[in-house]
Amino acid sequence: MYNLYRKESMDLGQSLYDNKLTDSAKFEKINKLYNKVMMTAAVHLDHPESQKLITDVYYQYVGFLNSHHLLSKYELHINDTSATGKALNQQFPAGAYHAQSEFSFKNSNSYKEFIFNYVRFYKGLNNTTIIGSDWDKKMTPFAPAWDEYYLGLANLHLIELRDWFVTKAIEMDFGYYSFDDAENIYKDFKTKVKTPRYADTLAQFYATVRQLKPGNLAPEFSLKNDKGEVVSLKSFRGKVVYIDFWGVGCGPCVYEIKNTTAALHERYKDKNVVFLNICVDSDEKAWKSSLASLNISGVNLIAEGWTRNPVCQKYNVTGIPHYITIGTDGKIVNNNSERPSSGYTLTAELDKALKQAH
Structure with a gap:
């Protein structure tokens, strides 16, 4: 299944970001490939193992609809009028994705991925209006967790x-x-x-x-820099440390480096702040090549292996970019600091950490 439709699936994914396509045209593209893949998955529909396959396919394509904000407007359906096509439409009718299925949960990663995103992002009172005087002072704090x-x-x-x-x-x-x-x-x-x-x-x-937890001593580590020297976190004790866990293949990471980090580093060039850039997703050769092309200032370190690397494990780096601020006393100020592009929110945090050192 993967080999048969990998290219078509990737091509579909790319085509859906074409702003000229109407929603109905996007749906037709998704539903067309859904039909091809589902009918292949259902060739042996009488076999128990086929239930996992067709469940995977259904939630994969429902996920496509959801990620492109089409789920509330369109329903996947099989156009084939054969007995197999009718059976598939009966098993996955309109709104079937609302089902909390023990079978799907235990057998389909596509189901779990869909449910995780759908429940988190499909919120009943999104985009409502707050009515009243001084409403901005009466709002609950932003708390997505x-x-x-x-x-x-x-x-x-x-x-x-x-x-x-x-x-x-x-x-x-x-x-x-x-x-x-x-x-x-x-x-x-x-x-x-x-x-x-x-x-x-x-x-x-x-x-x-x-x-x-902020206030705890930051876990110690030692990593190799771009000159081949081993650099330890404790060597920066007495300075505010801003760590950027980034990756060569991470678009948002590279965007921050190209567009915002230079200005941030310039702002603090004469202050007691050190910027550690820790690459997690590539080997040494690719990393050094990227350093040259991106011209990244600060202290450049590499933690190969990402989630398998002990440093990434200590700092719970499961996604990148990921930023951490450490105070002059070696204690964590914020284990989830803002990106350089956040502007004042980040600089206020760094400035406060500098003041606390005096």
Whole structure:
């Protein structure tokens, strides 16, 4: 299945970003390939193993619709009027993606990927208006981690599916959102989780990630720089350290480096701040080639192997770009700092860290 349709699937993915295509034209492209792939997957529909295949295909293409904001407007359907085509439309009728299926959860990664994104991003009261005087002073703080937590609890009623969803969300929260929010969600959910393996997964994960709580000493590490020298974090004690975990093949990382990091480094060139750029996704040769073409200032280090690298594991670097600020005392200021392009939010954090040193 993968080999048969890999190229067509990639071509479809690229074509959907054509701004000239209408929504209906995008849907027709998706549904056309869905028909081809699904009818291939269903050749032996009477075999039990085929259920996994057709489930994978359905949720893969529902995912296409969802990622291009077409899911509320269109429904996938099989055009073939054979017995197989009719059986497929009966099994996956309009709105079938709302099903909380134990079979799909246990057998299809496409289902789990779809459910995780759909529940988190399909929020019932998105884009509503706040009416009243001084409403800006009465708003609850921005807290996406809590939003996703409560969405999972409210929408998912299969216990194992719910526990999986929230476990995955909490692990992600520690990598992207406020540490305090992520920690408090974990503490709340550990009183609710019913599935032993997810409770155990979270307990082990938290035992590691709690080291990154702001105010704790940053985990020590030593990495090789572009001159082949071993550089340790402790050698920068007494300075504010801003770490940029980035990758050669990461578009957003490269965008930040090309468009915003030079100005940030220039702003602090005469101040007690050091910028560590840690490449995680390439070998030494590709890394050094990128350093030359991108002309990255600061201290350039490499942590090959990404999620297998001990440094990335210590700092919970599961996605890039990822930024961390460490104070002059070697303690974590923010384990999920803002990007250089965020402007004042980041510079205010760095300036505050500098003031605290005096």
